Amino acid sequence: MQEPRLASKTFLEIRHLTKTFPGVKALDGVSLSVQRGEIHALCGENGAGKSTLIKILSGVYPHGAYSGEILLEGKPVHFRNIREAEQAGIAVIYQELALVKEMTIGENIFLGQEPKKWGLVDWNTLYFRAGQLLEELGLHLNPRTPIKNLGIGQQQLAEIAKALSKNARLLILDEPSAALTENEVKILLRLLHQLRERGVTCIYISHKIGEVLSIADRVTVLRDGKSVGTATIKELDEHRLVAMMVGRELSDFYPFEPSQPSETVLEINGLTLYEPGNDRRVVKSASFQIRRGEILGISGLMGAGRTELLMGIFGVWPGRREGKIFLNNQALQIRQPQDAIRAGLGLMSEDRKRFGLVLQHSVAKNITLANLRKIAPKNILDENFEGRFSNRLVEELGIRAPSIHHEVNTLSGGNQQKVVLAKWLLTEPAVLFLDEPTRGIDVGAKFEIYQIMNQLVRDGVAVVMVSSELPEILV
Amino acid sequence: MSHRILVLHEGEITGEFSCEEATPEKIMLAATGQSPMVENQ
Numbered sequence: 001m002q003e004p005r006l007a008s009k010t011f012l013e014i015r016h017l018t019k020t021f022p023g024v025k026a027l028d029g030v031s032l033s034v035q036r037g038e039i040h041a042l043c044g045e046n047g048a049g050k051s052t053l054i055k056i057l058s059g060v061y062p063h064g065a066y067s068g069e070i071l072l073e074g075k076p077v078h079f080r081n082i083r084e085a086e087q088a089g090i091a092v093i094y095q096e097l098a099l100v101k102e103m104t105i106g107e108n109i110f111l112g113q114e115p116k117k118w119g120l121v122d123w124n125t126l127y128f129r130a131g132q133l134l135e136e137l138g139l140h141l142n143p144r145t146p147i148k149n150l151g152i153g154q155q156q157l158a159e160i161a162k163a164l165s166k167n168a169r170l171l172i173l174d175e176p177s178a179a180l181t182e183n184e185v186k187i188l189l190r191l192l193h194q195l196r197e198r199g200v201t202c203i204y205i206s207h208k209i210g211e212v213l214s215i216a217d218r219v220t221v222l223r224d225g226k227s228v229g230t231a232t233i234k235e236l237d238e239h240r241l242v243a244m245m246v247g248r249e250l251s252d253f254y255p256f257e258p259s260q261p262s263e264t265v266l267e268i269n270g271l272t273l274y275e276p277g278n279d280r281r282v283v284k285s286a287s288f289q290i291r292r293g294e295i296l297g298i299s300g301l302m303g304a305g306r307t308e309l310l311m312g313i314f315g316v317w318p319g320r321r322e323g324k325i326f327l328n329n330q331a332l333q334i335r336q337p338q339d340a341i342r343a344g345l346g347l348m349s350e351d352r353k354r355f356g357l358v359l360q361h362s363v364a365k366n367i368t369l370a371n372l373r374k375i376a377p378k379n380i381l382d383e384n385f386e387g388r389f390s391n392r393l394v395e396e397l398g399i400r401a402p403s404i405h406h407e408v409n410t411l412s413g414g415n416q417q418k419v420v421l422a423k424w425l426l427t428e429p430a431v432l433f434l435d436e437p438t439r440g441i442d443v444g445a446k447f448e449i450y451q452i453m454n455q456l457v458r459d460g461v462a463v464v465m466v467s468s469e470l471p472e473i474l475v
Numbered sequence: 476m477s478h479r480i481l482v483l484h485e486g487e488i489t490g491e492f493s494c495e496e497a498t499p500e501k502i503m504l505a506a507t508g509q510s511p512m513v514e515n516q
Binding site for chain 2: 254256258259261273281282283284285286287288291294295296297298299300301303304305306308309450453465470472473474475
């Protein structure tokens with residue numbers, strides 16, 4: 001029988017790692033071993049301890065700032081800073097890229113380690129070697145291309161090339177696919193498999209279950225700063241992995257509640273939307289009813305017109321529109337979002353960062369954004385009202401933020417999404433449209449959003465949910 | 476999570492199901508425009 005290729009040797013071993021911040025134990029006795037050449041996924045919800053672990057491994061939190069042991073190829077290591085970790089062959093690729101946008105790919109790859117000739121940068125060698133490296137990785141990129149001309153996915157790949165130029169032996173990818181297109185994810189995965197062949201070990205941090213299952217050899221799950229366990233990919237499926245992450249079974253994960261929908265609250269009659277500037281129809285004579293006390297799921301493939309349909313109802317479709325909308329049997333004229341909001345409709349957009357939030361503003365400012373009238377009784381903003389409403393919603397929805405005065409920027413994706421929800425709940429809508437409400441947020445936050453939806457339905461709100469995740473619609 | 480499901484295909488509503496009758500197969504058929512509802516039109 002052939003020796004399994006990956007069973008050769010432990011590359012990294014972590015023993016009883018504990019890291020405490022004032023008032024919080026971010027890591028609580030975590031042990032973990034990573035084999036040479038394996039792709040080891042690290043999963044867990046936000047706050048599970050993943051980033052703390054990575055910061056210790058990469059020297060951001062120096063030796064002495066934590067307790068426990070790290071062994072690299074059997075030898076204890078004590079990194080005092082990032083450079084020492086880099087010298088040991090550990091490279092971290094963060095979600096926010098660290099490339100210099102104005103410089104070329106080649107310049108970025110060799111930044112700080114440029115090949116020199118007579119004291120000057122040897123550009124020919126630099127670009128030749130950068131080209132070689134990119135080719136080896138199967139990346140068809142010209143090393144003289146400025147970084148700013150690349151898509152986010154290609155930038156990520158260039159950053160991996162940079163790490164490898166420093167002879168990284170352990171590549172840590174922090175949520176690498178958060179902002180990538182499907183095709184870019186494929187290229188990234190192919191690259192990681194290729195690196196595995198070359199003996200590069202990889203720790204892959206992600207909460208995208210499908211991706212983890214298709215790429216990793218083994219998975220370690222962290223929860224509340226502790227290791228829940230490590231499993232090989234063969235032992236896992238979606239259900240088991242999610243159950244490990246959230247600490248409950250998947251059947252409890254979609255908290256579906258039967259409901260007896262009552263009267264029709266909103267009726268859409270023959271809604272047709274035309275592309276701006278031409279006669280192509282993106283929504284073709286859609287007619288349907290939305291009932292009080294139900295969740296209406298809207299399914300379909302990419303480009304089927306789901307988001308457009310919601311935009312059309314809400315008065316934000318930029319092109320020509322035909323059809324009628326009735327609220328409680330009364331014809332509605334919705335020409336702009338203000339009309340929709342006044343009529344009791346809410347729309348949570350699929351892109352919270354672009355359309356749902358003002359990222360630099362505080363939690364409180366964002367929550368009250370669609371409802372200034374409520375907090376400015378005499379057309380003057382009353383900060384007491386602002387605080388009272390915001391605090392109430394932060395509490396009701398379990399938004400984890402240091403205070404309502406913090407920028408939403410600093411919150412996790414799930415908590416940002418809850419801020420957008422809070423904004424709409426404050427308007428006390430009769431119909432709430434949610435476009436991909438759980439995209440890009442971790443499983444725990446998803447569960448909380450489902451619970452909020454159920455609560456709304458119990459309160460008699462009609463919820464319309466567009467989702468690309470079939471289980472979310474169906475289960 | 477839903478009590479009722481609408482399926483869109485190329486801008487058209489090609490399926491409507493209650494949560495009891497919906498299956499992944501029915502939804503995929505409607506989403507790819509192969510449901511009986513479209514043929515009947």
